[in-house]
Amino acid sequence: MPTDPRVTAAFRAMKVLGIKEVKVKPVLKKLLKLYERNWELIEAENYRVLADAIFDEEDSKVEEQKKRCNNADQEEENLVHHQPERPLKRLRLRHQEVQVSPTHNTSNTMLGDVAGIVLKRPKLEEDELPETSAQQQSQKMTEMLEFRAEPYPISPQHATRNKGKQLVLSKPLAPGERSDPVSPVAVQGKRYVSERVSNALCLKEPMTHPVAVVLPKPKVFDCHGLIIPKDEPFTDDMFDGDMPHYGVPIAMIHPDPLSKGELPVEKDEIGKKVGEDTSSQYIETESRANGPVALSSERRTNGEFAPSLQESSSELAVSTLGEDGSTNVIPTLSGLDDHVQGSKRTSFDDCVVSDQEKKSEDPECTKMCGLVVVPQCEPVPDDSRSFNDINDVTRGEERVRISWVNELNSEFPDPFRYIPHSLVFKNANLSFSLSKIGDENCCATCNGDCISGSVPCCCTRMTGSEFVYSSAGILKESFLDECISMTRHPPCLIYCKECPLERVKNDDCLEPCKGHLKRKFIKECWSKCGCSKQCGNRVVQRGITCNLQVYFTSEEKGWGLRTLEDLPKGTFVCEYVGEILTSMELYERTVKTAKSRKCSYPVILDADWSSKGSLMNGEALCLDASHYGNVARFINHRCLDANLIEIPVEVEIPDHHYYHLAFFTTRKVKAMEELTWDYGIDFNDIDQPIKPFQCQCGSRFCRNMKRSNRSRYMLRSS
Numbered sequence: 001m002p003t004d005p006r007v008t009a010a011f012r013a014m015k016v017l018g019i020k021e022v023k024v025k026p027v028l029k030k031l032l033k034l035y036e037r038n039w040e041l042i043e044a045e046n047y048r049v050l051a052d053a054i055f056d057e058e059d060s061k062v063e064e065q066k067k068r069c070n071n072a073d074q075e076e077e078n079l080v081h082h083q084p085e086r087p088l089k090r091l092r093l094r095h096q097e098v099q100v101s102p103t104h105n106t107s108n109t110m111l112g113d114v115a116g117i118v119l120k121r122p123k124l125e126e127d128e129l130p131e132t133s134a135q136q137q138s139q140k141m142t143e144m145l146e147f148r149a150e151p152y153p154i155s156p157q158h159a160t161r162n163k164g165k166q167l168v169l170s171k172p173l174a175p176g177e178r179s180d181p182v183s184p185v186a187v188q189g190k191r192y193v194s195e196r197v198s199n200a201l202c203l204k205e206p207m208t209h210p211v212a213v214v215l216p217k218p219k220v221f222d223c224h225g226l227i228i229p230k231d232e233p234f235t236d237d238m239f240d241g242d243m244p245h246y247g248v249p250i251a252m253i254h255p256d257p258l259s260k261g262e263l264p265v266e267k268d269e270i271g272k273k274v275g276e277d278t279s280s281q282y283i284e285t286e287s288r289a290n291g292p293v294a295l296s297s298e299r300r301t302n303g304e305f306a307p308s309l310q311e312s313s314s315e316l317a318v319s320t321l322g323e324d325g326s327t328n329v330i331p332t333l334s335g336l337d338d339h340v341q342g343s344k345r346t347s348f349d350d351c352v353v354s355d356q357e358k359k360s361e362d363p364e365c366t367k368m369c370g371l372v373v374v375p376q377c378e379p380v381p382d383d384s385r386s387f388n389d390i391n392d393v394t395r396g397e398e399r400v401r402i403s404w405v406n407e408l409n410s411e412f413p414d415p416f417r418y419i420p421h422s423l424v425f426k427n428a429n430l431s432f433s434l435s436k437i438g439d440e441n442c443c444a445t446c447n448g449d450c451i452s453g454s455v456p457c458c459c460t461r462m463t464g465s466e467f468v469y470s471s472a473g474i475l476k477e478s479f480l481d482e483c484i485s486m487t488r489h490p491p492c493l494i495y496c497k498e499c500p501l502e503r504v505k506n507d508d509c510l511e512p513c514k515g516h517l518k519r520k521f522i523k524e525c526w527s528k529c530g531c532s533k534q535c536g537n538r539v540v541q542r543g544i545t546c547n548l549q550v551y552f553t554s555e556e557k558g559w560g561l562r563t564l565e566d567l568p569k570g571t572f573v574c575e576y577v578g579e580i581l582t583s584m585e586l587y588e589r590t591v592k593t594a595k596s597r598k599c600s601y602p603v604i605l606d607a608d609w610s611s612k613g614s615l616m617n618g619e620a621l622c623l624d625a626s627h628y629g630n631v632a633r634f635i636n637h638r639c640l641d642a643n644l645i646e647i648p649v650e651v652e653i654p655d656h657h658y659y660h661l662a663f664f665t666t667r668k669v670k671a672m673e674e675l676t677w678d679y680g681i682d683f684n685d686i687d688q689p690i691k692p693f694q695c696q697c698g699s700r701f702c703r704n705m706k707r708s709n710r711s712r713y714m715l716r717s718s
């Protein structure tokens with residue numbers, strides 16, 4: 001046993017991750033040498049560097065093994081060349097090769113350079129498997145599961161072997177009925193290497209962000225430190241063809257002792273209880289009898305995490321907990337990296353909600369809050385959510401379960417990480433301070449439910465002193481119609497003098513702005529408001545309550561989203577959630593991955609670029625749901641007469657450089673109808689962030705009609 005307590009602590013931290021001392025020791029030695037015994041760098045973020053280095057070492061071993069297999073394979077091939085009657089052995093070797101390379105890491109050349117660790121990613125041998133075979137399907141599924149970063153072996157009872165058949169669920173569900181298709185899962189009961197903490201880090205640039213505020217160090221419970229997305233999680237070289245090589249998500253939380261179902265925490269206790277669910281889920285039981293909330297409570301019989309009616313008086317908010325048991329506020333993003341050791345990032349709500357904090361209003365401690373969200377509460381082995389929830393794309397992250405089906409072929413959805421709240425990628429600066437939210441931006445003196453009050457509160461200032469939601473939580477028709485008409489007849493466009501989207505291209509000649517849709521904002525009550533969380537002016541922040549399903553469309557659009565229940569006009573469906581990037585980051589990312597990806601998932605938050613302050617130092621913000629996103633990433637485009645409209649919603653940031661993009665139904669939508677929105681793309685513009693596609697929306701207003709016979713990629717000149 002080592003005597004140095006720091007070594008012991010490192011061993012202990014790795015042990016929690018399931019890594020044995022014998023594996024830790026050599027890597028730790030290397031790192032100590034590399035960092036000239038600067039322990040702080042190694043200890044940062046709960047030994048993230050160390051964990052990654054170990055995992056990389058493991059990967060390199062896999063790689064070496066694979067190389068050996070390749071060599072053997074090559075030899076076999078030579079043999080086969082001369083002895084064509086023996087192809088079977090070759091096939092067997094191929095098969096082995098697939099078996100030994102379940103990890104698809106993101107590469108980290110720097111780490112490889114400095115730590116002497118080979119970091120080449122085992123290449124997915126997808127092409128070499130027989131097309132559409134059950135094996136291929138199971139391999140795909142395996143990758144999907146790996147990407148889900150399950151830290152535990154999958155028990156055979158949790159795994160259903162896919163026989164190549166697809167699940168089918170086509171009948172509309174009655175409200176409250178649970179959509180529960182049997183998903184084909186093919187797993188081998190092996191331990192997935194994806195328990196790795198984060199694989200996108202750069203040893204040469206450790207933690208250089210300035211610390212904005214000093215916060216109490218979050219207490220480390222028996223879960224691991226939260227890993228901050230420090231470096232670009234997905235880079236160009238991570239993609240071979242269409243299939244990204246997902247290793248593990250940049251951010252990941254390890255098993256939490258409690259499941260969501262065990263969260264009945266009284267309001268007063270928020271922030272005081274240890275071990276409560278710190279996932280980003282904003283879980284709230286509602287007491288309003290007939291509001292949207294009550295409706296959603298009913299619907300929650302869909303999901304296994306629906307609180308019972310008895311809980312209806314309690315609010316369940318999630319918080320990070322400080323050493324003293326008080327609620328921590330997540331610092332600015334830049335500061336977060338330095339502060340987050342051992343803590344879990346949580347949702348916006350978690351950042352700032354505690355009454356305690358409201359009272360303190362200490363500028364030091366009225367913390368700069370960053371929109372940093374880590375959604376995952378990884379299941380513990382006996383957690384029933386483990387893998388049998390594969391038919392819930394949200395993986396328990398939403399209040400409702402959302403199944404996926406493919407009635408047409410044997411394709412699976414591409415792997416992605418489900419997050420219920422957006423997550424800052426890297427440079428997007430979303431720091432803001434509660435103390436800077438003035439009275440005009442919140443209704444501090446309200447209490448209870450604002451919309452049932454006799455006088456509209458000041459949160460209605462942007463909407464003509466009227467609440468936009470009805471008492472049933474539905475968008476009022478007058479407001480909705482106005483929003484629709486602003487996008488359709490003809491669209492109200494605003495032009496920037498110097499468009500940030502053009503500036504990022506860094507061309508010699510700055511192209512004129514192509515115009516941005518002017519939109520009406522909704523302002524919801526929030527944390528600094530005096531009203532309760534059951535206030536009717538809080539709809540979007542409560543999350544999805546509709547009964548939805550991801551399905552494979554028949555019109556060559558890939559996957560789509562449909563509703564399994566009738567939705568009245570003005571219903572909130574979901575928010576567009578993804579990684580928050582700057583326009584520059586998005587540009588770089590889309591340029592890099594333009595050719596390799598079939599679908600693209602970016603959205604530009606340009607609703608208010610005309611107003612002062614909506615750009616941060618000229619930088620615009622965007623969302624990208626390619627790798628991290630919620631169910632909105634499946635919503636397909638429809639020209640003009642889509643049944644959803646996206647409306648910007650101000651929740652926490654008054655100056656609109658960041659806002660939530662919420663989808664509401666534009667008309668009554670029947671069960672089983674596909675949900676669509678107008679991406680607002682110009683099919684003649686080859687230079688926009690979303691990759692051009694041949695529109696199959698079927699609308700009689702389709703803007704891509706003329707091109708319908710041209711191939712999908714003809715629009716892009718390159």
Ligand SMILES: C[S@@+](CC[C@H](N)C(=O)[O-])C[C@H]1O[C@@H](n2cnc3c(N)ncnc32)[C@H](O)[C@@H]1O
Nearest residue numbers: 557558559599600634635636637693695696697
């Ligand atoms: C945000 S994703 C929507 C989900 C996507 N269909 C999937 O399978 O993941 C956008 C991509 O879907 C496809 N898509 C969306 N709407 C479409 C349409 N009307 N016609 C054809 N393809 C469409 C395009 O490939 C586009 O890049």
